[in-house]
Each structure stands twice: as C-alpha cells, then as structure tokens.
Amino acid sequence: MRTIKILERVLAVIPIMFVVAIIVFLFMRLTPGDPVDIMMGEAGFVSAGEIENLRQEFNLDKPLYVQLYIFLADAVHGDLGNSFVKHAPVSKLIAERLPATIELALGALLFGLAVAMPIGIISAVKQNSAIDRLSMAGAFVGISMPPFWLGIILMLIFAVLLRWLPVSGRLDYSIKLQSITGLYVLDSILTANWPALISSLKHLVLPSISLGAAVAATVARILRSSMLEVLRQDYVFLARAKGLPQRTVIVKHALRNALIPTVTVVGLQIGVLLGGNMIVETVFAWPGLGRLVVQAIFARRFSPVIFLWCRAQ
C-alpha cells in the first residue's frame, strides 16, 4: 500500500515537471534579446547568410510550437541542446559543473548535521540550561543571517586576516588532480593524492559553512523541539524506571523517534541548499551549476540549465 502511495506521488510529479518545462521554455524564448544576435555581438562581424545558418542550426527559424516540441523531445532523451554561446552541449556543461555543486551541497549538509545533531540533543536534554539558551540564540541568529554575508565575514576573518584558508575556488592551481568522479575530495582519496586532498578540503570549508549554517540552525531547532516532546513520553519514563543508563535512554529510545520529523525537515533543506548555492557559489567563485546559471542569466543566455534545475527537484 505504501509503495503504491509513493509511486503515485512520484508519477504525479511528471505532469508538473512537464508544465514547468514548458513555462521555462517560453521564458527563455520570449525574453527580449535574440540568442543569435547576442552570440554574433560577441563574435564580431558576420554575414546575413551565416546568421541564417545558425538560426537553422538552432531551429530558431521554425514556429514556436515546433521549437517547443523539439526542446521537450530532446530533453526527454537527455539531450538539452547546445549553449548558444559556449558552443558546447549543455548536458556536457552541466556534467562538468554538477560534481562541484554536489560536493558543496554534501559538505554543507555534513556540516549542518554535524553541528545540529549534538546541539539539538544536548539542548533538549538540558532544557533551559545555559548551553540550551546559548545554542538556541545562536540558531536564531543562524536563521536570520543572509548566507552570502556570512560567507563574506568568514572570508574576511579566515582567508584575508588569518590566512588559514583559501579565498575562493576548489583547488590550488599548482596541484594537478586526475578527475574520476569530479568530486575533488573523493578523487584525491581514490588516487592517493594527499596534497590535493588537503587543498580541496581547505577550499571546501568556508563555502560549506556559509551554505550549511542555515541548515544547522533549522535542524537544531526542530530536533530540539521533537526531542523535548519525545522525552516526555511514557516509554521514555519507563526506560528510565527500568534503570537504563541515560545515554541508552537518549540515543536508543528518544532520539530514534525524535529523528522522524527531523528527517523530513532535512529533506526539505536540500531544496534550500540547491537554491542557496547560487549565492554562495558566486561569493566563493565556486565553479558549480549555481554560478553557471547566474552567469547564464547575466549573459541573457537562457540555456536549458534552468530546466535541469527544475528536474533536479
């Protein structure tokens, strides 16, 4: 029964994605600024014949509904067309950038959970103690802070003033790394390239914290409140009465049930991570998808990158 429910939910996403794709396509094409004109503007002088050829190549000479059909048909086959400016298949551009975004999102998630789990548990167990009050105040500041500003502050302190960590990028220029998965940390472990591992980890720290701080704050607050609720239940009382040690009561009995609402929130936070990384990637010049999208928007190249963003949901 549950499998059918899940399947239903998943299948219901398909028509929604379809409509989203159509909207995105119309956005791309109906925006003022012809892609070929912009492309030619960058290339210098070109003859009218060449422009005509390009229009044909990109199917821009066909009616809008035919273009839409081609776009959707290609997208279903995994072909996202060519970037009008970079002359590379968009799917290739995305494949290059996606690992960077995944690495940053994973780093942020890891940081968020590593901070939130102990804080959430300890604050609930020691409710109204100094630790509880202090960490909840911290979490409150965390959800009220613009992530890009946190990034700049961290950059100022740890990269500019203390010089402990690099300002931007993913790896020192002097270090060569063989790319296997595109996740630099994983690649450097796989190839036993220790200098690269240290360098990539150092580059990952500040962006992960800036992106993960909001996640940490949100998750810590939810975990604390659901822990508080669970700790009041009879079965926890019983576990204590049985004489189980505090640690067992908290980890085995309380935490397990308190995690259920928390996991839902963590799932929702992944959407926040994908949205927030456009900003954080811009701050730290992180060569990921978010930055590609921002750059694409500024160049008015509405490549189907945005479409992929929607599919990533």
Place this chain on the structure above:
Amino acid sequence: MDAQVITLSQRLYPLKYLFQLWKRNTLQFLRELWGNPSALLGALLVLLVVLMAIFAPQIAPHDPTRGKLRNQLLPPVWQKGGSTEFLLGTDVQGRDLLSRIIYGARISLSVGILAVGISALIGTGLGAIAGYYRGTLDAVISRFADILLAFPFLIFAIGMMAFLGPGFTNLLLALTLKSWVEFFRLARGAVIAEKTSEYIEAAKVVGQSNPTIILSEIMPNIIHSIMVLGTLRMGSLIIAEASLSFLGLGIQPPTPAWGSMIADGRDYLITSWWIATLPGLAILVLVLSINLFGEGLRDILDPRLKIE
C-alpha cells in the same frame, strides 16, 4: 428607504465585527507583548528601523547617492584615519556609508512589508474561496500552487528577475508570485478544517450568506495564523530581496539597497572591510528583530504552534 439602510449595515457587519474584535484584542495583545521580553525587544527594534526609514532625509548626515571622490574609502570613526564626519566610513565613490544604510532600510522594509501584504491578501483570499467552495476552482488553483512549489524560492525569483528585468516593481512581482502560495495553503487548510464546525452550520441555519460566513465567522478564527505566518515570512523575503540585489538583479544603483551595497564592498574586502560587512549587519539586525517579534507573536496569538 429604511430597508436599504438596514441591508447596507448588514453588509458592513463583517467589517464592523472584525474592527470590534481588533479593538478588544489589541489591548490584550499589548499586555501580553509586555510580558514577553524578547518579542518586545524585537518589536522595539523593528519600530526603530521603521522610524529610521521614514525619517531618513532628516537623520542621514549626507546625500546617500552622491559622494566626493577625495573622500573615498575612509574608514569608520573608531579606526585610524576615520573622522566624525563619516561615522561608518565611506565607499569607493566617497559616499557616506551611514547615510546609505539609513536609506537602505527603506528598500528592505518596503519590499518586506509590501511583499508579505500582497501575498497574504492574494493567498488568503484565494485560499478561503478555494477551501470553502472546493470543486474545479480549488483543483485548478491548487495544481497551479503545486507547480509554483516545484521551484526552489530563490531560483524562481532569480529566473523571474532575469525575465522581467531589475527594478522595484518587478522585484515585488517576482517575490509575491511565489510567496502567496504558502498563505494560500494555510488559509485553504484552515478553512476546510473550520467549515465542518458546528458554528458554521449554525450560521448557515440562521441564513447568513456564504461571503458573510467566510468573512465574519471563519476569518476571525484563522487570521491569527495568517498574521504569524506573515511576520515569520517577512524576514526571509527581506533576505531574498537582499540576495537578488546582491546578485545585481534587484534594486539598481545608485539607489542604496543593503544587498547591492554588500556586493559593491566585496571587491574592497582586503583594504576596506566596512563597506561589505556593515550593511550585512543591518540586514541581520532587521531580520533578527522581525523574527524575534514573529516568534513572540506566534506564542501569543497561536500557542498551538509554539516551539519550546
């Protein structure tokens, strides 16, 4: 003639009822706010920023958009080389940072208030109608809301701004076009839950019309949740505006907006730290106080949602 007067006052009854409710509750609300120190602090700080924004021309020591190049990159007063003329220093064009921050409050506040207000109005209205009447209309609006929900907020807003072009009105449009959905879902769910209550049955038996039931019977019961959601969303909308302006898609120069001021200061981070950091501090203080007030508001108005 008499009959007309009666129908008019009957028509106005929902509004009058809401107003009386509001008058009675305001006093009680202020009393409870007094007993909640963090919410009170939040409210006072928000009030301070609002006053700062309203009286910006009187308070600001300098013109926020014009500066002299010979004053460029002056540090704040407490640092070596700083002067009392420019308390928080100047930016690369020699403009007074304090004046720009004071004027910047206008953008953040007006975007926050207008975006929340419009979204709440549209969302609650549609939600109440959809939840009360159900049927095709409900199905259509709900599907549309689902589609909007498929987009992450910031990505949607960035895409919209790229499509519409920068500017204040477009910024409002981009933010409200997505944020009404939350109000819609809240109002719709609440109306569906309230609709089966006995007091609604009673109102129907008495012969009240559907619009009257929605406005004078259901609304007073759900308006608190809407207000709480609105206050808590205002902070994230202000951050969204700052993010868009930071990317250069929101408010355009020379109008001072906190987000774009941070972006301006990024290039001078090594030599002049104050340009990028101080406007961010202003965002933090404003959003923090709105959230403090919002959480207090929730504890007072909607204790069911209270997080311990």
